Amino acid sequence: MSNDASLTRTVVVQNAEGLHARPADLLVRMANKFHATIRIGKNSEWVDCKSILSLLTLGAAQGTELSVAAEGEDAAAAIDAITALFEAGFDDTDEMKGVKPAVDS
Numbered sequence: 001m002s003n004d005a006s007l008t009r010t011v012v013v014q015n016a017e018g019l020h021a022r023p024a025d026l027l028v029r030m031a032n033k034f035h036a037t038i039r040i041g042k043n044s045e046w047v048d049c050k051s052i053l054s055l056l057t058l059g060a061a062q063g064t065e066l067s068v069a070a071e072g073e074d075a076a077a078a079i080d081a082i083t084a085l086f087e088a089g090f091d092d093t094d095e096m097k098g099v100k101p102a103v104d105s
Contacts, residue, residue, distance in 0.1 A: 006071040007079045012063065014089035019060035021052070023090035028052045030081050036072030038082065049082065 013019055019027075031038045031049040038049035042064060047054035049068070060066060066086075070079040085091075 008069045011086035024055040034078035036070045036075040036078040038070045041067040
């Protein structure tokens with residue numbers, strides 16, 4: 001008997017550049033933090049969220065609606081984390097965290 005949960009959620013690509021290399025890399029890094037199997041689909045095409053090359057083949061531009069499916073013991077946490085990345089538009093300022101802004105005096 002298995003307690004594995006299977007969840008699906010719809011997300012929309014928010015960032016202007018679409019799902020290009022940097023956000024795809026962030027998705028792969030996030031997905032790899034979980035044991036769950038995570039897949040992302042556009043129309044009838046589904047790819048592994050832990051494979052950057054697969055993600056890039058989706059050609060998801062800004063406004064593209066994607067389905068995210070997660071299955072496994074930590075599926076709920078995984079799908080929440082992936083959804084948060086999409087909702088934040090892959091937070092382009094993320095790379096600057098920890099860098100103090102210049103202050104005009």
